[in-house]
Amino acid sequence: MRHLSVLLTATLALLPGVGAAATVAGQAGASAAAVQARAGAAMPLADHHQYVYSPAAAAFMSTTGALHPVSARDLIPQLDAAGIGRAAVLSVAYVYGQAEYAQDAEYRRVRAENDWAARQAAEYPERLVALCSVDPLKDYALAELARCAASAEFGRAIRLQPAAGGVQLDDPEQIERLRRVFRSANARGIAIVLQLSETGTREARLLIEQLLPHAPDVPVQVAYAGEREAGPQLAALAVLADAAARQDPRVRHVWIDVSAFARPGLSPADARRLVRRLRQVGMERVLVGSDAAIGSAARPRDAWAAFRRLPLSEAETARVANNVMPYLR
Template sequence: MRRVPVLLSAAVLLALAGAAKAGPSAPSAPIRAPLADHHQYIYSPAAAAFLSSNAQLEPVSAHDLIAQLDAAGIERAAVLSVAWIYGRPAQLPGEEYARVRAENDWAARQASDYPGRLVALCSVDPLKDYALAELARCAASPEFGRAIKLHPGSVSRLDEADQIERVQRVFRAANARGLAIVLQLRGTSAAGARVLIDRLLPFAPDVPVQVAYAEMFPGGAAQAEAATPLAALSVLAEAAVRQDPRMRQVWLDAASFTRPGLSRADALRLVRRLRQVGLERVLYGSETAVGTEVPPSDAWAAFRSLPLTDAEAARVANNVMPYLR
């Protein structure tokens, strides 16, 4: 049987402790598996070939993903298109946007084979000139869920005024169309988290924002709280504690928390911040790095190894974003 890889980056997000609770009340005992996986990917043959310049990557279909979800006992999943990968600089001049559209449409067709279980989310690099056009196209199509995955290019850290303005326009457009935002940033520091709070969230005040951070513990070794991007999570958690109104619709995507091998000290720091955010606003996701071959069942086991109470872990397992209900 062919082994199925899962995805290429790692993600993490957040929310607000003082807001009204979203979803069912916290149960008193854990459940066997999360109700939904908020961070999964599939790859078309074209995308797999495009990503195979450094390491061979096999296509991943909806059928492959369903088998993994079944093994983990997970009923539903958000399928995040990887169309944003074609926005990498100087790779596809002249045909970039056509490939972005094709990959998004492929993900939608795959998800349509499993109605009630998979919801396809269109993706785009918000720094691209075609980002607004693709957002509008996807928002008008019933084949996509009511959310969009925004993934700025891997070289970007949103530290330039022009980049920030571009993402602001996309946030505003998503808000106007009632699309939830799944935002993934790489290498985000405390300063990057402040950019998110101060300069992006005000442009999408009416829709949920699911924030994902890549490389929670980049080196795999124990790190101080000042390290990137635990420092970013700290900024977001502290904003939640002081009930910053801009955090009202922010959710934390826990995909990067599923990595095995965290030191006890790192795990305790992480759990402290999750509690500040509020477990009612933490979402389960099991996306893992290409080549690690960690299936959703093992990813959930890794998340459960965090020093959370059973009730806290069950609360995360029961949280489901509106676009997946």
């Protein structure tokens, strides 16, 4: 367990009924407990959806404009400003699945990017945990999951995101590849961070009916990619929420990452719909994260402020602020 005593100390300091986050001017090397103590508000213990990416990945992802790499030293001051003690840094290694490399060259790039993320997190071991990532449809996906699971440099989770065009729902071979990765993660006790690019109800049903039964024993953190319209995403969330409300055993370990939902500009009607669905899931299984679009100016403080604007009670907000996935403990 990673620094569990630090998290417990910070948890005791959280009080419901406190207003939005105050800016914290802590130094970058501060401990998680020190950041929480200075924040003095019902701040989230952890940001479950952050990124670092290497100069090589930044160059690869620079299509219409130049992207700058993001390191741990860039991220820590942003967490300090939001009063957030811990963060999961999700590798962007999966993006190399978009390339037309030979498989061996592509896999070398994937490994290198995952290892770069691990080195960044190691600079701040009390604050950051690196999660490797892979396109689950690739031939090397199982090998990379096994490698990351065996390394103490990574947290006990893997981020899965198909890199090019999502999953073809009518392709039995693709579905079976996903099942194999789910089974492998479950056998190794590795949590799954599943970022979905599609937002339809059909994909949500696929997750429940064909994937979750193959990972019945590990947490599955479900997130959606990008800043699409809220309507289709909320419709997909409704499928998972309804399953949770009827106590479907297949979703008992599902956590909802709200980073794509709770964002500036969400309409009051959509905010009410979102809150209704989160209450069906249960606030004890809702996670906050920034998921700042790569290259954007969004910050963890902005993400938490957007979440605070949802029509939740102070007790519900404090409950979510206290939630920490096992891979961050």
